[in-house]
Amino acid sequence: MKTMVRNGFSRFAIIVLFVFVAYLHGITMPCSANENGPKNLILMIADGCGSEQYTLARWLKGSPLSFDSMLVGAVKTFNASSVVTDSAPAASAYATGHRTSDKFISMGPGENTINGIQPTPPDMRHRPLATILEGAKLKGMATGVVCTSRITHATPAAFLAHTASRDLEDDIMVQAVHQGADLVMGGGLRHLLPGEKKSVRADGEDLSLILARNGYRIVKTGTELETLKSGKVFGLFSSSHMEAELDRTVFEPEQPTLEQMTEKAIEILSRHTAGFFLMVEGSQVDWACHANDPAHLAGDLIMFDRAVGVALRFAEKTGDTLLVVVSDHNTGGMTIGNRRTSVTYPRMTPEELIEPIRKMTLTASGIWRKAQGSRSRLEGLIEQYWGIKTEKAEMERIMELAEAYKKYPGTALGEVISASRTAIGWSTQGHTGGDVPLFAFGPGSPRGLLDAQQLGNLMASAIGIDLKASTERLFVDAEAALAGFKVWLDKGDGRNIALRAKTKDIEAELPVNRNILKLGEKTVALEGIVIHAEATGKTYIPKQAIDIIKAASSPMQ
Ligand SMILES: [Zn+2]
Structure with missing residues (x-):
């Protein structure tokens, strides 16, 4: 009895001490948004997937999906211009924390928004919005994007680039090459190289030279991928999209699986001590559902499940990783049960x-x-x-x-x-507008029924990224900021479009879609990309470039 009392008392004393220390800590330490938050963020998107597709995958697998136990809520998917979203504005909402218009890749929405959407303030329209990947880079974190589509396709593009249309894949590749992400994997060589089989690069530029100059290794097969241990990498395993999982072994057995790419991406990125952001997309779940093809769906969704398994094991082991698994919308309106089973x-x-x-x-x-x-x-x-x-x-x-x-x-x-x-029933060959399930694991997990852009903001703030501040740092209206300069867009031969800023002393050149500032003899690699918004005629450049240009034009006397 005495022992119990003594133990009971000492436990009480420890609790009081603990609460007191915690209180002192609370009043003396500055609080940040991500205190005790995750070091790493892994976002995994099964493109075009609703809850019935997950249910089907679970039946086919014969056991719980790797992310079943992570269910935390759902996401409302509509975008600024439609009740039913396409991938570009859907992924842009996750990437930037803003709802935007159809076709837009991480650019602020246009003038016309559907009812129920807050009207867009004029200064937000058609302007580049910093992505979680860009915010993570500014914080010194490592960053990566993995997908089975071309890396220039809507979802990966929304993290790597800013364009008024998802179809501008040549521009998206130029931006992806200059974005400075540590790791990019998927298909799309045809937008990187001239003369590549079925190459569609209109300007004939060989972007692999820029990657090599910037220290990237370019790998093209699963075998090459396996040899990598660290360093910056562009893994482009196909001229266009990668193969569907079922077709891979028949048509292109040298392509890696989504699981292999995810495993390698985490292995490489987790070497960085400052943490990492990784986006992984199971791109073809969407196409399977567009095609109303249960075979394609089963192969790719079960492979996505395996890739999530890899990420979840990493998150469980390290304890400092937020893993979010979500879709961007449903596609095909798949149902378990169709006209054959009505009775x-x-x-x-x-x-x-x-x-x-x-x-x-x-x-x-x-x-x-x-x-x-x-x-x-x-x-x-x-x-x-x-x-x-x-x-x-x-x-x-x-x-x-x-x-x-x-x-x-x-x-x-x-x-x-x-x-x-x-x-299996299908209601459309297009997308559908319902909410999609949200799964998360680790510190800073979001929960509840969220708006798509809200999820973007929650993920960003969990790892200590201020997306608004990142946008203000990376995308400054050049003409407004460079008062006293003659600022114009030099369209050149139509291929090498550049912003030019001139005073009587100096002339600066900033090629559009690239992170380069040329100032006289000097070339500076900028921390962000130069983006021209055709709709407004404005060109946005990093604040860093403004500071360098201004300093050069007013040398200390
Ligand atoms: Zn999509």
Whole structure:
């Protein structure tokens, strides 16, 4: 009894002491937004994925998804110009903490916004907005982007670049090359190199020379990737997009998986003592759902789950990493249950749901590629890769729809077979407007039903980034800031557009989309990229450039 009292008392004394010390600490230490916050942030986006897709993946996997236990809330996905968002404004909201307009890549919204959206203040419209990646760089953190699309595609672009349209992929690649991220992995060589197979770089510039000069290693295969241990890297594993997970082993076995890329990215970035920000996108979940293709969806979503598993194990081990897993919107409106099951659903067995999809070992578009337009070959391939002996009516419908879908004939396959042979329903070939589940693990985890831009701000502040201050530091209206200078946009031959600023003493040149300031003989690598906003005619440059130009034009007497 005595012992218990004594122990009870000493415990009380320790608690009092602890509370007192904590109080002293609280009043003497300046509080920052991320005190006890995470050192690292890993954001993983399953593009175009809703809750039914996750449920399907769980049934197929036969065990919980790696992020099931991380469910913390949901995200409202609409953007500034539409109830149903596309990837560019959706990813921009996560990247910058601002809702924006369709097509915009991390630029402030345009004039026309839908009802229910706060009108955009004029000075925010069409202006570059700093991203979490840029904010992390300013803090001295390491940064990386990993995806299975071209790295110039909407979601990765929203973290690496600022353009008025997601379609300006040549410009996005120039910005990505000059952004200074430590690590970029995905597809898209055709926007980096001239003469690359199916190269689309209109200006013929070889951007790999700039990467080499800036100390990057360029790797093109999974084997090369495995040899990397540290350093700055551009891993571009395909001319255009990377292969779907199911198709990879058949068409391009040398491409790494999303899991391999994620593992390597974390290995390299975690060497940096100041922490890191990494965005990983399972890009093709979205395309699978656009194509109404359960095979493509299963392959890529289960691979995404494995990639999250890698990140979660790292976060659990280190304890100082915030891992956020989310989608940007739903695509395809997939349902477990379709017209075939309208009456029979109360008796649906797991086998009825799982078996038809388990038999699918190539995507619909992969089958279509192999068929090369031949109906009889297509019939054989559907049997070979999907285990289905098609009936005449099915084949006729597939051929008819394929003709109608022109650019994406493979979509016909998913649509017809989903309806006739599986329990999977689809409501659209586009995106849908519902909320998407939000998963998080680690210090600073967001929770609740959040607006997309709110999630962006919460993630940024968790790692101590002030996005507003970062925007003010990186993107200053050059003409307004350089009063007394003649400032103009030199369009040159249309390829090397540059901002020029001139007084009687000096002339400065700042090539658009690059982080370069040329001042007489001197060339300075800037901490941010020069962005020209076509809609307003304004050019934005880092405050650092303004300071250097002003100092050079008024030398100390
Ligand atoms: Zn998307």
